[in-house]
Amino acid sequence: MKKSPLWLAVLSALAVQSALYTTTASAAVAAPESTATVRTHALLNQADLVFTGKVVDIQYKDSLDGIPHTFVTYQVDDVISGRPDGKQVTLRFMGGRQQKGEVIRYLDVSETPEFQTGDTDVLFVSRNASNICPLADCNSGRFRNRDGVLTSDDGRVIIETADRSYAISSAVLANDSGIKQDIGRSINEIAAQTREPKAEAIPVTAVKVEKFVTDLKVQAREVASTRAKEPVFISASIRDDFKSPAMAPAAAPQEGAPNLLRRTTTPSDFDRWEEDAVRKNNGNPVL
Amino acid sequence: MKKLLITSLGLVMALGSLSASAAGWRTCEGNKIKWDSNTVTMRASNVSFPAGSAYGNALQTSIDRVNDNPSKFNFSLVFGDTSIGRDNGQNETWFTSDPDVHGGAPARALSWRHCYWAFGWHYGIDEVDVVFNTSENYTTSMSKTNLWPFGGSFRPFQTTAIHEFGHAMGLTHENRWYSIMGSDWTFIHANGDTARSYFGEDGAEGSVILYGATAGTMEDLSLTNFKYLGKDGEYSTHQPTQLFNSSNAVLSWFTDAGERRYRVNKGQSVKLELTGENNGKTNQTVKIAYYISTNNLISTADRLIATGTVTLNRDQPATFKSNLVIPADLVSGTNYWVGAIVDYDNVLTESTSTNNASYLPIRVN
16 A cells, blocks of 8 residues: 655645645646655665665565565665675565466565666665665655666656755656566566556656765765664575564554544534435435 | 525536457456455464454455456455464465565555467466555544545555455556556545445455446446545545546645535536546446535535536546536535435445545535
């Protein structure tokens, strides 16, 4: 399910409450519609390790309790924050391919990214070998390098806004065409009855990966100054046996919504009669 | 007593005539990955969803709404599961407070499927577990004032649950149309003070594509005051429908009790925008009527201002505008609501008629 963390909460507010902003923005030609702010400080605070790198290997292994996991290994290009334990970093995600004899099964975990060998990314890694998705806010902790242009995990171009912050635009860079290499999670294609969205022109305010990395390094120094000495980040190892997180059920949250009725007009006798009549009619407005 | 003023505009609208179908699903060598049975049992944790509890009831309602589809498929919900497990051959649902599990997501679906060749292709869904995050600001209440899409502070649990069980059925995310498989909390119906969750036309279309249409009768038309806005990655985003002047410019509005209230003049020609959906089995042409109301509940007891007919095909939701005239005898400075009821003469037998009406708030200048 789509989450609404810090930066996505802005989206829902914009979509519902700010019709005027949305209308104005969508009428603009030069700048694509900005959909959500990228809160780099929050991501840096959450991350144990931030780096740029390229996927060089993808493997699968079951946990001791029989749950397939995907091990994605990156060749580290540039460290932005944190201390990796080597020139390669391996991340462990719950889900993936499992083969027992001739039977091949897949575990798909929704809201987690998919990887291919050759992907070049900027990653905010958090709680590796612990969290089922070891990226800060999962999908939000991965940015793609598409020929030097920075995009979100799903290919939307990151732009620089007027106040010099970063935002995810509505412009989508098409996926690389050609032969798919090793696929991190789903080997089967998703079939839709219409085509993928067409690639849009790169916005003029699109952020280059190089600039993003430079800005992150400056911000990372501010974050690091408030932390104690950073421990070395430990890669996951496919040679190690491990257990997947226990999924013990918890009680549902306490109901926090008040039972308030917010009315702007005082109901008339007719209104009250009408409400009662529709209620007695099982909600059917045809009386 | 309200005075009836009938103005027949003879509106005829044929909507949803695009040839492309909605919905998405996974495949295995071109074969749709789905359950091999038309009835699948989902088990609710006794810890997270005690039978008769608010969340238990909300879960049941959500399953019922998913099952309100024109395909052969349905879920059966069983309460009292005492032993949650992954890959245990049981489809289960529960809440978790473990950040290593939910990772900040409001909910996750863990879907097992098989796809391999052994003297022929073998494929299908094996098991789906749905896990909800206790930290998400959910509410089981469907009172509009509580809910995000209407300016409230809480996420409707039902819409998220319906979205997740759409995954459990075999549907993927949708970003091309107004769909429950997009941003779920703005896929919602309201007529009156209470909102209503539902599976919708895109979900209905997907269920029929995967499992085939039911042999029996199942019809349902609906109107909503939300529409497709755009894409947020894999997800469709939605926004409230709007009121336009005769030149197609959006009328000025202000936020009132979490909704947009449009400023209109007496006697003004306007265009009311709503989204119509056919959530049932067959294409329908029915009558539609438009009303002015003194409250946010549109019914046939309200003041009729226009009638027409509408054709709704079952493929994808249809957002449309209707030409109306604001009556000249309304009171200045007063709040009203302009709305519509589809199948206002009750000709069609529907699984529910609660969703047949919707509205936009107005204030007369």
